[in-house]
Amino acid sequence: MPWPSRKRDKGAVADKKEPDAKIAKTEEETPDKEEEEKSAKPPAGSSKSGWKNWKKTKESDSGGEESKITYCHWLLKSEPESRLEKGVDVKFSIDDLKAQPNQTTFWDGVRNYQARNFLRAMKLGQQAFFYHSNCKEPGIVGIVKIVKEAYPDHTQFDQKDPHYDSSSRKENPKWSMVDVQFVRMTKRFIPLSEIKAHHLAHKADGGPLKNMMLFTRQRLSIQPLTQEEFDFVLSLEEEKPH
Numbered sequence: 001m002p003w004p005s006r007k008r009d010k011g012a013v014a015d016k017k018e019p020d021a022k023i024a025k026t027e028e029e030t031p032d033k034e035e036e037e038k039s040a041k042p043p044a045g046s047s048k049s050g051w052k053n054w055k056k057t058k059e060s061d062s063g064g065e066e067s068k069i070t071y072c073h074w075l076l077k078s079e080p081e082s083r084l085e086k087g088v089d090v091k092f093s094i095d096d097l098k099a100q101p102n103q104t105t106f107w108d109g110v111r112n113y114q115a116r117n118f119l120r121a122m123k124l125g126q127q128a129f130f131y132h133s134n135c136k137e138p139g140i141v142g143i144v145k146i147v148k149e150a151y152p153d154h155t156q157f158d159q160k161d162p163h164y165d166s167s168s169r170k171e172n173p174k175w176s177m178v179d180v181q182f183v184r185m186t187k188r189f190i191p192l193s194e195i196k197a198h199h200l201a202h203k204a205d206g207g208p209l210k211n212m213m214l215f216t217r218q219r220l221s222i223q224p225l226t227q228e229e230f231d232f233v234l235s236l237e238e239e240k241p242h
Contacts, residue, residue: 070226072123072226073126073224073227075128075129075222075223076221077131077222078093078094078132078133079132080093081093090162094130094142097130098182103181104179105180106148106180108155109161110177110222111163112221115221116222118220118223118224119222120150120176122150122178127144127146128146129143129225130142130143130144138191139195140189142186143234144180144182145180146178147179148179151177152176153177190236194242195209195212199214199215208228212229
């Protein structure tokens with residue numbers, strides 16, 4: 001059985017100096033200064049050409065009609081480097097996922113209500129980006145899919161687990177988890193700084209990343225993506241890094 005509670009819930013933490021600890025029993029969140037600082041300076045070059053090319057392709061496919069905004073994909077944050085929390089190493093990289101039986105594991109340890117609700121909204125077969133957080137260079141490294149919809153997170157009842165919640169009851173558990181399976185690595189690492197550059201450009205020209213939750217609710221470890229957001233970010237793997 002995989003080791004407990006290695007996925008993070010305060011998940012927008014992006015630097016070792018500010019540990020990616022969970023927000024337990026509260027919906028209050030604060031801005032992630034470390035991640036903002038890390039991603040504040042976009043790489044050289046403009047994202048507008050990439051957005052225009054992507055937009056032309058999508059308009060060709062859809063006749064130029066704007067899609068209704070719905071969330072059908074996800075971004076899941078996890079820490080690829082060792083860090084002890086209450087004596088437990090919470091490290092869990094995409095390589096750790098690949099090493100699991102059938103390359104599948106449960107996504108446990110989420111202790112933020114909004115992130116939990118996003119977990120509960122996940123549907124079988126939906127895909128998510130696997131995002132390395134709280135490390136030297138955070139960003140997207142691969143794709144996973146949901147293979148089991150939300151069910152009670154057993155770690156909330158385990159007193160030895162760093163995310164034990166004494167207020168949760170088995171007859172009415174507070175916290176949920178899903179099972180995810182490795183799909184593939186992205187063709188290249190897509191760093192936060194590059195996604196940030198596109199986000200800033202799209203805020204100005206109306207591109208698909210203008211409202212991306214990675215920047216509007218950056219402390220959440222479970223984040224929804226629209227089809228347009230997912231498709232655009234995935235298209236970046238085909239481009240040469242800046």
